[in-house]
Amino acid sequence: MxxxxxxxxxxxxxxxxxxxxxxxxxxxxxxxxxxxxxxAELEKTKDILVSITKQDVSSKLADKNEKLMELDANxxxxxxxxxxxxxxxxxxxxYHQEVAGIILNQRGEMLIIKRSSEKKSYPSCWGLTAxxxxxxxxxQTSVMYEVSEEINTPYKDYSFVRIMDPTENSRADNKCxxxxxxxxSNVQPNFLSFQESEVSGFQWVSLPDFKNMVENKHGEHKVxxxxxxxxxxxxSTLEKLxxxxxxxGALQESDYKTIHxxxxxxxxxxxxxxxxxxxxxxxxxxxxxxxxxxxxx
Numbered sequence: 001m002x003x004x005x006x007x008x009x010x011x012x013x014x015x016x017x018x019x020x021x022x023x024x025x026x027x028x029x030x031x032x033x034x035x036x037x038x039x040a041e042l043e044k045t046k047d048i049l050v051s052i053t054k055q056d057v058s059s060k061l062a063d064k065n066e067k068l069m070e071l072d073a074n075x076x077x078x079x080x081x082x083x084x085x086x087x088x089x090x091x092x093x094x095y096h097q098e099v100a101g102i103i104l105n106q107r108g109e110m111l112i113i114k115r116s117s118e119k120k121s122y123p124s125c126w127g128l129t130a131x132x133x134x135x136x137x138x139x140q141t142s143v144m145y146e147v148s149e150e151i152n153t154p155y156k157d158y159s160f161v162r163i164m165d166p167t168e169n170s171r172a173d174n175k176c177x178x179x180x181x182x183x184x185s186n187v188q189p190n191f192l193s194f195q196e197s198e199v200s201g202f203q204w205v206s207l208p209d210f211k212n213m214v215e216n217k218h219g220e221h222k223v224x225x226x227x228x229x230x231x232x233x234x235x236s237t238l239e240k241l242x243x244x245x246x247x248x249g250a251l252q253e254s255d256y257k258t259i260h261x262x263x264x265x266x267x268x269x270x271x272x273x274x275x276x277x278x279x280x281x282x283x284x285x286x287x288x289x290x291x292x293x294x295x296x297x
Contacts (some may be wrong), residue, residue, distance in 0.1 A: 068081065075095070097132070097166065103184060107206075109206050113201070116196060126203070127224035161183070162181050164179065166265075168230060
């Protein structure tokens with residue numbers, strides 16, 4: 001496969017897959033050129049991928065009408081699918097499911113993101129990596145896609161460990177139940193890239209600083225966080241997580257059994273299947289080519 005064929009394959013995957021993670025496509029391209037081509041080609045590949053994204057993917061995603069599973073007031077599925085626009089109709093808000101991907105480093109700091117100024121809701125505000133659960137996706141698959149897309153860093157679904165059951169986090173303009181997950185990462189913000197249409201910056205904050213933001217003591221930061229039961233529960237849960245001996249090591253290993261036991265939450269059958277798959281996967285050598293994430297339908 002030559003460079004033109006490789007770029008063609010990535011372009012097809014990105015445009016046809018819709019929510020396919022750009023990060024995985026980039027990773028695939030980098031591994032290809034690192035393994036088979038001159039490493040100097042990497043910078044050219046980056047430019048090509050950025051161009052492809054701006055021309056073909058951003059507009060496609062902006063126009064895509066997401067289908068969400070409607071929930072009742074208790075967070076149970078009604079069996080009906082609704083358009084995203086209908087879910088956020090201010091005259092008739094509909095309950096739906098969302099996820100939050102909380103990235104933690106070894107110092108116990110959280111990575112928060114600054115939303116793009118182009119966003120229709122909460123432009124230029126700080127928040128967590130989060131998004132909707134689309135169609136019949138599981139929340140664990142959704143959080144993998146959301147985090148991978150927003151910060152252009154590929155993850156596996158078994159990298160994320162749920163720390164709470166779905167909890168209502170409704171506002172005047174949104175009715176939703178959020179399932180929060182955590183994932184380990186020590187990456188520095190200056191090494192991260194992002195979709196300009198989604199994110200404009202990153203910052204590590206301590207848990208006490210995050211708590212101040214939630215309690216409206218955030219200084220110059222404009223934030224999405226609301227001082228409600230969901231965020232108070234989230235802060236308490238994160239504090240409890242960090243009392244677990246070697247909590248970061250457990251998170252790095254996706255040791256969901258230890259983490260769930262410590263937090264006092266039940267593991268779902270779907271989670272057991274996901275983490276069981278992790279146990280039988282032998283990670284390939286870093287120079288071998290890996291397939292990108294499957295298309296998000």
